[in-house]
Each structure stands twice: as structure tokens, then as C-alpha cells.
Amino acid sequence: MDYMLHSENTLVNLWCYNGMREEAHSVRLEGALCTVKLLFIEEDDRAQLRQLFDAWKQLFTGMQKFRARRINMPEGISESAFCLEYG
Numbered sequence: 001m002d003y004m005l006h007s008e009n010t011l012v013n014l015w016c017y018n019g020m021r022e023e024a025h026s027v028r029l030e031g032a033l034c035t036v037k038l039l040f041i042e043e044d045d046r047a048q049l050r051q052l053f054d055a056w057k058q059l060f061t062g063m064q065k066f067r068a069r070r071i072n073m074p075e076g077i078s079e080s081a082f083c084l085e086y087g
Helices: 043-065 075-086
Strands: 002-006 011-017 020-029 032-040
8 A cells, every 4th residue: 555645844655564664755965855764663564574484483483492593583584573662
């Protein structure tokens, strides 16, 4: 689902993917027009984040059984969890 909003100084595009919301803002920085993308992690995303965490935990444990290098937690899981807990 795509939306386009206009305000005085910015053009905002909104996208929704399975409940997760992303906004792209066009802003001027030192005279140059730049686009910044913001991802919003909201309470509705908690269940999907938990599923991703459980899948990572299973992979982490499975790799240990094969004496292989353990898999680091993806930043998308840890940073999303931090956002949910600390706003």
C-alpha cells in the first residue's frame, strides 16, 4: 500500500509491508535535496519479530551441534526489539 503526503518543506512517501511502516522523506541538507527512509517498528510487529528471533535461536543451536561457527544475531532483530522496548 503506497501513500503520498505533502507538507510545506517535505514530500513523504509511506509504504506498509505486513504491518511494518516505512516512510521516505525528501529534505534539504546543506542545500542538497536528500531522501531519508525511516522504518517504524510498532507493537503490531512484535509477533513477527518473535518468530524471527525463534528461527535465529534454532539456527544458532543447530550450528553448535555441527561444531560450526555460531550465527550472530541479525541487527534487524536486536534493533527492532530495542525499538519496541525503549520507544
